[in-house]
Amino acid sequence: xxVELREIGSDQLLDCLDVEALSEVPxxxxxxxxxxxxxxxxxxxxxxxLRSGRYELAAVALQVKQQRRPSDARxxxxxxxxxxxxxxFNARSPLLRCAVLPEGPCERCSHFTPVAAAAP
Numbered sequence: 001x002x003v004e005l006r007e008i009g010s011d012q013l014l015d016c017l018d019v020e021a022l023s024e025v026p027x028x029x030x031x032x033x034x035x036x037x038x039x040x041x042x043x044x045x046x047x048x049x050l051r052s053g054r055y056e057l058a059a060v061a062l063q064v065k066q067q068r069r070p071s072d073a074r075x076x077x078x079x080x081x082x083x084x085x086x087x088x089f090n091a092r093s094p095l096l097r098c099a100v101l102p103e104g105p106c107e108r109c110s111h112f113t114p115v116a117a118a119a120p
Contacts, residue, residue: 002059039064
């Protein structure tokens, strides 16, 4: 199956990959490493074609942003987050760390406030 990496905003084709199964295509909010480059997947679109009167999946277009995965990014709650997700101010997002100290790191933030029930 063909996977197209397209730049978010301009829809410019950056690269094409071939994968064997749909399960190998990353979901939005995940990082994809393609050789020396690293991309954050922001959106996923399926492209279909009509063959013999039936539609079949022809390609997957990933809207990506070229970005190196931050060193403090970690898997949490089925996805990725930047910083410490136990803090009440953490955005729990792969795009934004927090509202108080967005540039990080969490270790030097004086506003760190743990949340009572944080999912691992």
